[in-house]
Amino acid sequence: MKNYIVKEATGELTIMQVKPEQESAFLAAYEDSIVACGSSIQEVIIKFGELMKRN
Incomplete structure (x- = not known):
């Protein structure tokens, strides 16, 4: 099973x-939302946290 963080149309982040x-x-x-x-x-x-540090 894979896990994804997806940005919803509302801007909310969801783990799926x-x-x-x-x-x-x-x-x-x-x-396009992953x-x-x-x-x-x-x-x-952890990957999301690393992305946030870069931005």
């Missing part, structure tokens, strides 16, 4: 867990 069989449909729907992804929620939050 996606099963492997749903990943292609998820990517098609949210491709902020970070990883194999665990912890990894996604």
Whole structure:
């Protein structure tokens, strides 16, 4: 299962867990909204924190 941080249309950030069989449909729907992804929620939050430090 992969975990994603997605920026919603409202500007709110959401963590979403996606099963492997749903990943292609998820990517098609949210491709432009994905902020970070990883194999665990912890990894996604760390990657998000690193992105925030760069900006």
